[in-house]
Amino acid sequence: MRLDRCVALLFLVVSIVYGLAAYHFPILPFERNMAFLPNTLPKVLSIAGALLSLFILLSPSDSMESTDIDFRKFRLGQASGLILGMVCYAVLLRPVGFITATILFILGSSMVLGERKLYRLLLIAFIAAFSIWYLVQETLGIYLSPWPRFLS
Amino acid sequence: MLDGLLLGLSTAFSLKNLLMVIAGCLVGTFIGMLPGLGPMSIIAIMIPVAISLGDPSTALILLAGVYYGAIFGGSTSSILINAPGVAGTVATSFDGYPLAQKGQAGKALAIAAVCSFCGGTIGALLLVGFAPALASVALLFHSAEYFALMMVGLSAIAAFAGKGKVAKALLMTILGLMLSTIGESALFNAPRFTMGVQDLQSGVSFITLAMAMFALPEVFHMVLDPSRGLQGESNKQIKNLSVTKNEVKKIAPVVARQSLQGFFIGVMPGAGATIASFLGYAVERNIARPEEQKEFGKGSIKGLAAPETANNAACTGSFVPLLTLGIPGSGTTAILLGALIALNVSPGPRLMIDSPEVFWSVIVSMYIGNLVLLLLNLPLIPYIAKVLSVPRNYLVPFILFFTLMGAYIGQNNATELLLLVGLGICATVLRFADYPLAPLLIGFILGGMMEDNFARAMNITDGVSFMWERPGTLVLLIIGMALIAIPAYRNRGR
Numbered sequence: 185m186r187l188d189r190c191v192a193l194l195f196l197v198v199s200i201v202y203g204l205a206a207y208h209f210p211i212l213p214f215e216r217n218m219a220f221l222p223n224t225l226p227k228v229l230s231i232a233g234a235l236l237s238l239f240i241l242l243s244p245s246d247s248m249e250s251t252d253i254d255f256r257k258f259r260l261g262q263a264s265g266l267i268l269g270m271v272c273y274a275v276l277l278r279p280v281g282f283i284t285a286t287i288l289f290i291l292g293s294s295m296v297l298g299e300r301k302l303y304r305l306l307l308i309a310f311i312a313a314f315s316i317w318y319l320v321q322e323t324l325g326i327y328l329s330p331w332p333r334f335l336s
Numbered sequence: 337m338l339d340g341l342l343l344g345l346s347t348a349f350s351l352k353n354l355l356m357v358i359a360g361c362l363v364g365t366f367i368g369m370l371p372g373l374g375p376m377s378i379i380a381i382m383i384p385v386a387i388s389l390g391d392p393s394t395a396l397i398l399l400a401g402v403y404y405g406a407i408f409g410g411s412t413s414s415i416l417i418n419a420p421g422v423a424g425t426v427a428t429s430f431d432g433y434p435l436a437q438k439g440q441a442g443k444a445l446a447i448a449a450v451c452s453f454c455g456g457t458i459g460a461l462l463l464v465g466f467a468p469a470l471a472s473v474a475l476l477f478h479s480a481e482y483f484a485l486m487m488v489g490l491s492a493i494a495a496f497a498g499k500g501k502v503a504k505a506l507l508m509t510i511l512g513l514m515l516s517t518i519g520e521s522a523l524f525n526a527p528r529f530t531m532g533v534q535d536l537q538s539g540v541s542f543i544t545l546a547m548a549m550f551a552l553p554e555v556f557h558m559v560l561d562p563s564r565g566l567q568g569e570s571n572k573q574i575k576n577l578s579v580t581k582n583e584v585k586k587i588a589p590v591v592a593r594q595s596l597q598g599f600f601i602g603v604m605p606g607a608g609a610t611i612a613s614f615l616g617y618a619v620e621r622n623i624a625r626p627e628e629q630k631e632f633g634k635g636s637i638k639g640l641a642a643p644e645t646a647n648n649a650a651c652t653g654s655f656v657p658l659l660t661l662g663i664p665g666s667g668t669t670a671i672l673l674g675a676l677i678a679l680n681v682s683p684g685p686r687l688m689i690d691s692p693e694v695f696w697s698v699i700v701s702m703y704i705g706n707l708v709l710l711l712l713n714l715p716l717i718p719y720i721a722k723v724l725s726v727p728r729n730y731l732v733p734f735i736l737f738f739t740l741m742g743a744y745i746g747q748n749n750a751t752e753l754l755l756l757v758g759l760g761i762c763a764t765v766l767r768f769a770d771y772p773l774a775p776l777l778i779g780f781i782l783g784g785m786m787e788d789n790f791a792r793a794m795n796i797t798d799g800v801s802f803m804w805e806r807p808g809t810l811v812l813l814i815i816g817m818a819l820i821a822i823p824a825y826r827n828r829g830r
Contacts, residue, residue: 188504188769195507202514205529212525219798220791222524229514236507243503258560266559266736267757273740274753286737293733297559308730316741319367325381326745 189241196237203230265296281331286313340688341464344696347393348704356394357401357701361709364405369413370738370745374422375406375651376667383675392679393697399675400701403668404456404709407609407651411448411644416441416723417735419551419742423542423781424609424647427617429550430774431632431639438635441721446577447637448644449713451591455645456706458595459602459652464699466656477604479792480802484812485604486786489611491618491819493775505775508766512779513786515540521784523791535751544747544756545780547739549773552760555735557767562728577717579637587641590620598646602653609647609654610781616646618819633774652702659683659695 206226215221273289280288290309291302299305321328347353360382367378382402386395407424414420415432428448435444477485493509519539520527530536579587594616601612620642621632632639651668658669662683676683681694688695726734743756763773793802793809804810 187765188771191766191769191771192507195511198511198514202529209528210526215525218795220794222521222526222528225787225790226514226517226528229510229517233507233510233514236503236510240503240507259562260560263556263559266556266732267761270736270740270757271754274750274757277744277750277753289740290733290737293736294729297729297732299729312734312737316370320745326748 192237192240196234196241199230199233199237202226203234206230262296266293269293269296278329279333281333282317282328283310283313283330284332286316340692340696341700343693344698344700347693347697348397348700353394353397353697353701354704356389356398357704357708358712360398360401360403361405361705361712364402364407365409365412365709365713366405368406368409370409370742374410374424375403376422376671378402378406379668379671379675383671383678386675387678392676392681392691392694395675395679396672396694396698397701397704399672400698400705401708403651403672404452404648404702404705407648408449408452408709408713411452412445412720413738415444415448415640416721417551417738418554419735419739420546423546424613424650425643426546426550426610426774426777426781427613427643428640428647430617430643431634431636433550433554434633434635435637435640436721440576440635442577442717443579443637444640445717445721446714447579447583447587447640449710449717450579451587451641451644452648453706453710454591455595455598455648456652457703458592459599459649460699460702460706462596462599462649463652463655463702476808478806479789479796480806480809481812482604483786483789483793484803484809484816485601485611486782486789487816488812488819489614489618489782490778490786491615491816493778493820501770501772504771508771508773508775509779512776512781513783515545515776516780516783517787521788523788535749535755539784540755540759540780541743541747541752542781544743544752545759546777547743548756548759549763549777551735551739552756553764553767553773555732555739556760556764558728559732577714583637586638590638590641591645594620594642594645595649598649599653601646602650603656609650612646612650612653613643614778614782616642622819622822648706655698655702659687659698662687 203226206223206229209223209226211221211223269289269292272292273285276288277285287306287309290312291305294305294309295302317328317330320326321330348357363382364375364378368375379399379402382399386398389395389398410420410422410425411428411432414425414429415436418429418433420426420429432444432448435441490509493505516539518529519537527537597619598609598612598616601615602608617632617639620638621629624632624636624638628636628638654669658673662673673683676694681687681691723731740753740756743752744750766773766776794800796802797805802809803813
């Protein structure tokens with residue numbers, strides 16, 4: 185099955201689940217007499233979404249642009265490494281602090297992409313992390329813990 | 337009026353005030369480039385500095401500079417790295433980023449700067465001439481008309497519905513509308529579709545979704561397929577700002593139309609720069625010649641000029657209800673209203689009589705802010721555009737970092753970062769499956785406002801009769817439907 189049809193199938197499932205949630209949405213007693221309820225739009229959207237998904241699924245192949253892609257030529261390892269790096273950044277940001285997490289993220293993701301000049305990279309990462317932290321926290325007053333919890 | 341203008345000019349052209357507007361433009365431009373920090377947050381941050389200056393005119397001149405600078409800064413990140421930090425610059429990225437990808441980043445930034453200047457300046461001229469009259473017209477707009485106006489704004493999705501993509505574009509719009517229903521709403525008592533997740537109570541954040549839909553798929557695509565992106569474009573070409581005579585001829589009517597349209601949309605409280613930019617893009621695409629229409633979304637200079645002009649003109653227009661009625665028409669003007677009150681100035685019908693120096697210095701500072709911004713930024717554009725010649729091994733991690741930081745600063749919540757990564761992966765898959773992502777964001781941005789206004793109108797009239805009973809609503813709805821249906825009909829055989 186082509187990728188765009190797989191997406192349409194997935195969206196059909198999402199529309200059905202969303203629609204079921206909308207139909208079972210608890211309406212408060214005083215809301216019952218209102219012309220527009222919290223689940224009015226979601227109900228319409230779920231029906232429209234399901235119909236459009238079915239339309240894409242059942243359309244003849246030549247009416248849609250071809251989306252055949254050769255995934256073998258893609259650098260999936262690098263992309264996965266970056267996604268993992270972003271997840272680690274999200275998890276570590278608070279425990280290790282903004283500056284530490286940012287330096288580690290920039291270092292790690294550049295190395296995943298093939299950069300090997302570590303000292304230069306470390307210097308750039310430190311300057312970037314420190315200057316953004318200084319701008320955001322010290323100048324703009326938005327709190328960002330810079331270092332690991334045990335040092336703060 | 338002439339006396340007032342002279343009073344405003346003499347106030348704004350003092351050395352102190354000129355320095356303030358230059359400082360404001362620089363601060364606004366550089367901070368505005370950071371995704372997550374839009375004009376509203378930057379002005380809010382600058383208010384203590386402005387109040388400490390004491391003089392209301394000087395404070396407002398500083399804030400006007402910051403405002404225009406932040407808008408231009410937001411456009412810069414949209415054009416260079418496809419990361420629109422505020423809703424008003426989403427439409428800028430539709431054609432600005434493809435232009436940058438073609439190695440014409442300098443030209444794209446120059447067009448954006450000049451169009452912003454023109455939109456802001458024409459808007460300021462209209463403000464002088466028509467402010468009191470327009471304020472009363474703006475009050476005639478009710479929920480029903482606002483709902484219809486959102487429908488017209490939604491017609492911008494037609495630009496992405498070409499060549500067998502009508503159903504896909506509509507499906508993405510519905511997904512965007514579905515996402516906009518998550519969380520609490522001003523009208524309803526219980527949060528919807530949060531699945532018990534506490535962090536979803538306030539809904540999906542715009543900045544997270546914008547980064548996930550635009551910046552992350554672009555970066556992942558660049559990493560997966562290194563042959564993509566800038567291919568051998570020289571530094572000289574990237575930095576080149578020159579616009580040909582032919583291009584100026586193409587842009588000039590767009591600028592004229594969108595300055596007027598954007599200004600009038602900005603005048604209506606609640607409509608603002610976002611609707612103006614989407615509507616400007618949709619209108620220009622629909623009236624363009626068929627061969628020019630094909631260029632929209634692929635690096636059309638008209639597609640860049642339209643939203644840039646419209647959003648700046650709308651920003652100026654939003655000052656009409658603020659200055660003449662004391663009603664803030666947008667989040668940013670609401671913050672400015674707070675600053676004015678803190679400075680013991682009460683905006684409203686008596687502002688022009690009680691504090692004419694403040695009224696006129698705000699208007700003159702808009703001209704000066706726009707001019708200073710153009711004069712400061714044009715020489716800086718070659719250096720800003722050079723960002724694109726940074727090696728991939730450094731550029732990609734930094735774009736990812738700014739994307740993550742934008743989402744984090746907006747919500748101060750690490751869960752938002754995980755949501756960003758998840759949505760970014762989904763968006764990349766959707767992009768490979770050839771689903772246009774811009775309609776999703778348009779649906780999301782307009783969805784909340786559309787539902788609120790529709791619900792209010794329906795509850796007032798106890799049904800949907802407002803759609804045909806109110807002439808303004810009916811006309812706007814017909815325009816919106818036509819803007820969606822005509823391009824879809826034209827594309828049926830392609």
